Amino acid sequence: MNASTVIGPAAAGEPTGTDVLRLEDLHVSYRTAGGAVPAVRGVSLALPAGGRLGLAGESGCGKSTLASAVLRLLPRSAEVGGRILLEGEDVREMGWGRLRAVRWARASIVFQGAMHSLNPVRRVGDQIAEPILLHEKVGRAEADRRVARLLDQVGLVAARAGAYPHELSGGQRQRVVIAMALACSPRLIVADEPTTALDVMIQAQILRLIGELVAEHGISLLMISHDLAVLAENCDRLAVMYAGRIAEEGPADQVFAAARHPYGRALAGAFPRIGDPASRHGPRGLPGDPPDPAHLPAGCAFAPRCPIAADACREAEPPLIAAGEQRLAACIRMDAWQEAK
Ligand SMILES: Nc1ncnc2c1ncn2[C@@H]1O[C@H](COP(=O)(O)OP(=O)(O)OP(=O)(O)O)[C@@H](O)[C@H]1O
Numbered sequence: 001m002n003a004s005t006v007i008g009p010a011a012a013g014e015p016t017g018t019d020v021l022r023l024e025d026l027h028v029s030y031r032t033a034g035g036a037v038p039a040v041r042g043v044s045l046a047l048p049a050g051g052r053l054g055l056a057g058e059s060g061c062g063k064s065t066l067a068s069a070v071l072r073l074l075p076r077s078a079e080v081g082g083r084i085l086l087e088g089e090d091v092r093e094m095g096w097g098r099l100r101a102v103r104w105a106r107a108s109i110v111f112q113g114a115m116h117s118l119n120p121v122r123r124v125g126d127q128i129a130e131p132i133l134l135h136e137k138v139g140r141a142e143a144d145r146r147v148a149r150l151l152d153q154v155g156l157v158a159a160r161a162g163a164y165p166h167e168l169s170g171g172q173r174q175r176v177v178i179a180m181a182l183a184c185s186p187r188l189i190v191a192d193e194p195t196t197a198l199d200v201m202i203q204a205q206i207l208r209l210i211g212e213l214v215a216e217h218g219i220s221l222l223m224i225s226h227d228l229a230v231l232a233e234n235c236d237r238l239a240v241m242y243a244g245r246i247a248e249e250g251p252a253d254q255v256f257a258a259a260r261h262p263y264g265r266a267l268a269g270a271f272p273r274i275g276d277p278a279s280r281h282g283p284r285g286l287p288g289d290p291p292d293p294a295h296l297p298a299g300c301a302f303a304p305r306c307p308i309a310a311d312a313c314r315e316a317e318p319p320l321i322a323a324g325e326q327r328l329a330a331c332i333r334m335d336a337w338q339e340a341k
Helices: 008-012 063-070 096-102 124-135 140-153 158-162 170-182 200-217 228-234 252-257 262-267 334-340
Strands: 019-032 035-048 052-056 078-086 107-110 188-192 220-225 237-242 245-251
Touching: 019 063, 019 220, 035 052, 035 063, 035 078, 035 220, 035 245, 052 063, 052 228, 063 078, 063 107, 063 188, 063 220, 107 170, 124 140, 124 158, 124 170, 140 158, 140 170, 170 200, 188 200, 200 220, 200 228, 220 228, 228 237, 228 252, 237 252, 237 262, 245 252, 245 262
Parallel strands: 052 220, 052 237, 107 188, 188 220
Antiparallel strands: 019 035, 019 078, 237 245
């Protein structure tokens, strides 16, 4: 087995029958006038029933592309390879009718910036009711009762059903979007930077709300953020993505406290200071930006920013290999890391 093809519990040989989401060697490449942009390059992840998986990485690492691929929301210019299994069924092989039935009812997605997900000229209650009326054989009165219950679950009073999106605060709008995501009791919620547009206090409330609701309803969660600390608080496993690949994966507390990959360390804010502090930006102590996927460096894509890179790192891309109990990392220098600390 190629070490880059299967990670997560699947790599440890655990049964896969319970996985709500399973990505197998997912590739996504955008066709552009300037050539192919390989945004996701061979990602495999397994999310068991009730599991909460956090996916971290800086802007441009491919997180949103991966999230959109799960529900086939990518633009036409995207070419997809590999398998995307939702409760064992390959999303890529579904016809449009099947896909419509699956969206909301079995998997729903919460994007950043609720304004993009809500129709500005429709009352929010009607918008929450829509997936219920579409997917379930219930009448308007029952749908309205469900809307009131959902609003209550996300901390809004039932009377808010009559409001238009612009009459609500940013946090309230995001609560409405979460109510929509929950409306048909899906097995999976994908939350892509769900709180980016909100202020810090509200962010914490919304993330806690998502965490509580998925736990209460036994929903699996794929939560995406550039902030490893936020994910560590709300997820049980973490995957760190860099330049379209998984750099590291493992139990959330362990990855956050002691990442095995230097990029994971940097995202956790525990990177040693390197380079000129004045030129630092992005994760603490980490200069520069992720590479342009259309022009990846030879070898490990992280090598140009890595303080422990050796010549061998610039020769071949490191495979994702075992890095402790239930942990994987794609770094041939992970043992040297302890010395470099
Ligand atoms: N429609 C597109 N056409 C061409 N390239 C794209 C397209 N969408 C995304 N990309 C490129 O694919 C790469 C991954 O982008 P993606 O948005 O998935 O990353 P991300 O980690 O989610 O970042 P962000 O948090 O900024 O959304 C980036 O280099 C981006 O420029």
